[in-house]
Amino acid sequence: xxxxxxxxxxxxxxxxxxxxxxxxxxxxxxxxxxxxxxxxxxxxxxxxxxxxxxxxxxxxxxxxxxxxxxxxxxxxxxxxxxxxxxxxxxxxxxxxxxxxxxxxxxxxxxxxxxxxxxxxxxxxxxxxxxxxxxxxxxxxxxxxxxxxxxxxxxxxxxxxxxxxxxxxxxxxxxxxxxxxxxxxxxxxxxxxxxxxxxxxxxxxxxxxxxxxxxxxxxxxxxxxxxxxxxxxxxxxxxxxxxxxxxxxxxxxxxxxxxxxxxxxxxxxxxxxxxxxxxxxxxxxxxxxxxxxxxxxxxxxxxxxxxxxxxxxxxxxxxxxxxxxxxxxxxxxxxxxxxxxxxxxxxxxxxxxxxxxxxxxxxxxxxxxxxxxxxxxxxxxxxxxxxxxxxxxxxxxxxxxxxxxxxxx
Numbered sequence: 001x002x003x004x005x006x007x008x009x010x011x012x013x014x015x016x017x018x019x020x021x022x023x024x025x026x027x028x029x030x031x032x033x034x035x036x037x038x039x040x041x042x043x044x045x046x047x048x049x050x051x052x053x054x055x056x057x058x059x060x061x062x063x064x065x066x067x068x069x070x071x072x073x074x075x076x077x078x079x080x081x082x083x084x085x086x087x088x089x090x091x092x093x094x095x096x097x098x099x100x101x102x103x104x105x106x107x108x109x110x111x112x113x114x115x116x117x118x119x120x121x122x123x124x125x126x127x128x129x130x131x132x133x134x135x136x137x138x139x140x141x142x143x144x145x146x147x148x149x150x151x152x153x154x155x156x157x158x159x160x161x162x163x164x165x166x167x168x169x170x171x172x173x174x175x176x177x178x179x180x181x182x183x184x185x186x187x188x189x190x191x192x193x194x195x196x197x198x199x200x201x202x203x204x205x206x207x208x209x210x211x212x213x214x215x216x217x218x219x220x221x222x223x224x225x226x227x228x229x230x231x232x233x234x235x236x237x238x239x240x241x242x243x244x245x246x247x248x249x250x251x252x253x254x255x256x257x258x259x260x261x262x263x264x265x266x267x268x269x270x271x272x273x274x275x276x277x278x279x280x281x282x283x284x285x286x287x288x289x290x291x292x293x294x295x296x297x298x299x300x301x302x303x304x305x306x307x308x309x310x311x312x313x314x315x316x317x318x319x320x321x322x323x324x325x326x327x328x329x330x331x332x333x334x335x336x337x338x339x340x341x342x343x344x345x346x347x348x349x350x351x352x353x354x355x356x357x358x359x360x361x362x363x364x365x366x367x368x369x370x371x372x373x374x375x376x377x378x379x380x381x382x383x384x385x386x387x388x389x390x391x392x393x394x395x396x397x398x399x400x401x402x403x404x405x406x407x408x
Contacts, residue, residue: 002054002055002056004045004047004048004050004052005052005056005175005176005177005218006045006048006050006052006177006225006228006229006232007045007047007048007050007228007232008047009045009046009047009048010045010046010047011043011044011045011046011052011054012043012044012046012281013041013042013043013054014042014043014044014281014284014285014287014288015041015042015210015213015284015287015288015291016039016040016041017040017041017042017210017213017291017323017326017327018039018040018326018327019037019038019039019040019326020037020038020039020040020214020215020322020323020326020327020352021035021036021037021038021215021322021326021351021352022036022038022057022061022062022215022216022322022351023214023215023216023319023320023321023322023323023351024062024067024216024319024322024351025351026317026344026345026348026349026350026351026357027348027349027351027354028347028348028349029349032349032354035351035352036057036061037352038055038057038215039055040053040213040214040215040323041053041054041055042054042213042220044279044281044284048225048228048229048232049222049224049225049228049279050219050221050222050225050228050229051201051219051220051221051222051225051279051284052175052218052219052220053175053215053217053218056175056218057215057216059127059146059174062173062215062216063127063128063146064128064129067128067130067131070107070108070131070134070342070344071107071108071110071111071168075381076378076381077110078110081110081111081114081168082114084111084114084166084168085111085114085115085117085118086114086118088101088115088164088166089115089118089120092163092164092192092193093120093163093164096163098121098160099120099121099163099164100120100121100122100123100159100160100161100162100163100189101115101120101121101122101123101162101163101164101166102122102123102124102125102155102162102164102165102166102187103115103122103123103124103125103165103166103167103168104125104147104165104166104167104170104171104196105125105126105147105167105168105169105170105173106124106125106126106131106132106135106140106142107126107128107131107135108131108134108135108138109124109134109135109136109138109139109140109142111166111168112124112135112140112141112142113138113139113140116139116140116141121159122140122141123141123142123143123155123159124140124141124142124143125142125143125145125146125147125151126142126143126144126145127144127145127146129144130344132144143155147174147180147183148176148179148180148182148183149179149180149182149183149186150183151183152182152183152184152186152187153183153186153187155187156186156187161187161188161189161190161192162187162188162189162192163189163191163192163193164192164193164195165184165187165188165192165193165194165195166194166195166196167195167196167197168196168197169197169198169199169249170196170198171196171198171219171221172198172199172217172218172219172220172221173216173217173218174218175218175219177229177233178233181229181233181234181235182233184235184254185233185234185235185256188256190256190259191255191259192255193238193253193254193255193260194235194253194254194255195251195252195253195254196251196252196254197243197249197250197251197252198219198221198249198250198252199212199217199220199221199247199248199249199250200221200222200242200243200248200249200250201220201221201222201225201278201279202222202248202272202273202276202278203247203248203249204220204247204248204287205278205283205284205287206248206401207247207248207400207401208287208290208291208294208400208401208402209247209248209376209400209401210287210291210294210323210324210327211320211321211323211324211374211400212247212320213323214319214320214322214323216319221250221252222273222278222279223237223240223250223252223266223269223270223273224270224273224274224278224279225279226240226252226254227266227270230254231257234256234257235254235255235256235257236254236255236256236257236258236259236260236262237252237253237254237262237266238253238254238255238259238260238261238262238263238266239251239252239253239262239263239265239266240252240253240263240265240266240269241253241265242269247320247376247377247400291327294399294402294403295327295328297399297402297403298324298328298330298397298399298403299328299329299330301397301403301405302328302330302334302335302372302397303334305369305370306333306334310369310370311336311368311369311370312334312335312336312368312369312370312371312372312397313335313336313337313338313339313363313368313370313371313372314335314337314338314339314355314371314372314374315338315339315363315371315372315373315374315375315382315386315396316338316339316340316373316374316375316378316382317338317339317340317342317345317350317357317374318374318375320374320375320376320377321338321350321374321375322350322351322352324374324399325350325352325353325355326351326352326353329353330353330355330372331353331354331355332353332354332355332356335355335372336355336356337355337356337357337358337362338350338355338356338357338358338374339357339358339359339360339362339363340357340358340359340360341359341360345357346358346359363389364388364389367388367389367392367393367394368394369393369394369395370394370395370396370397370405371386371389371394371395371396371397372397373396373397373398376398376399376400379396379398383396395407
């Protein structure tokens with residue numbers, strides 16, 4: 001087990017999710033037998049308390065040309081990014097002669113298109129070639145590269161300082177924190193801000209949303225751990241805003257130490273985490289026990305439905321679903337297919353357990369009796385869209401925060 005990637009302290013493991021594939025590595029049938037698996041285990045640093053994986057997957061294995069996720073596939077994410085871009089345009093970037101906005105992990109450019117539409121100079125870092133090409137085709141400026149100290153310094157030399165460096169659901173996926181924050185330091189304007197949105201450990205524990213844990217996401221951040229990370233590298237957490245997305249997320253705003261007065265929200269959220277004993281060993285062990293209980297209950301439910309001859313389908317071939325299906329051993333014998341709107345996933349097999357991924361038309365052409373909702377963080381959007389399934393007598397199965405069947 002390696003030491004903490006932020007402070008070098010000792011990391012104590014509290015949850016083992018077993019061998020797991022890369023969550024976005026959807027296979028063609030002819031690629032069976034070529035999968036990469038990695039033991040997925042989570043620990044807590046006894047020093048800075050950051051919750052992190054105990055082992056690291058090489059980044060080139062994760063963020064390659066065929067990386068499947070696309071931001072624009074979700075209407076909720078499109079709306080979120082439109083609001084986010086407008087918010088920056090009206091606040092941090094307003095009144096500047098030549099504002100410069102940089103996004104780390106811009107994916108298909110969904111957010112950057114809104115930044116560009118506001119007339120703001122921008123650049124996205126995106127190491128996955130397919131996503132980068134799509135972003136460029138939509139008019140975004142993209143550097144096909146990883147964000148780190150050297151690449152950030154090169155952009156500063158070429159384009160000057162950034163007034164906002166932003167990232168969505170990406171910073172938690174970057175283990176090399178020292179190089180990342182050295183890059184932010186090199187690129188950021190003296191009075192600029194580094195803003196990142198990521199899943200929030202508190203929501204994950206309160207909802208037992210263990211499928212937020214995967215081999216792509218190295219850190220599970222809290223306000224306390226981000227404060228410690230920022231201070232170690234010359235920054236300060238000056239604001240923290242809870243977000244409804246990501247299944248429960250947090251927006252962290254960092255500035256150079258002493259440059260801004262921290263919002264009262266930072267202290268308030270820190271106090272709440274302390275009261276909840278959020279990162280204490282007993283809290284994390286209780287979370288681990290709840291994960292294993294959900295595993296057993298979900299598996300038992302699906303086996304019972306199979307024994308009764310009920311039809312079950314999966315809904316949403318998400319990265320989250322890989323953690324659930326591989327931990328629970330849910331394969332095609334329990335869930336014959338999972339439908340998904342992403343064209344690049346259709347016709348492929350889900351990571352590890354090899355459930356076929358089909359287009360939504362397969363789902364609507366012959367509704368199953370039950371649908372296992374892997375895309376639970378978009379449940380409201382999906383259930384509202386799939387009124388025909390409910391009208392046909394279909395029932396949703398969810399497992400966050402507990403295993404249950406939605407009867408109406």
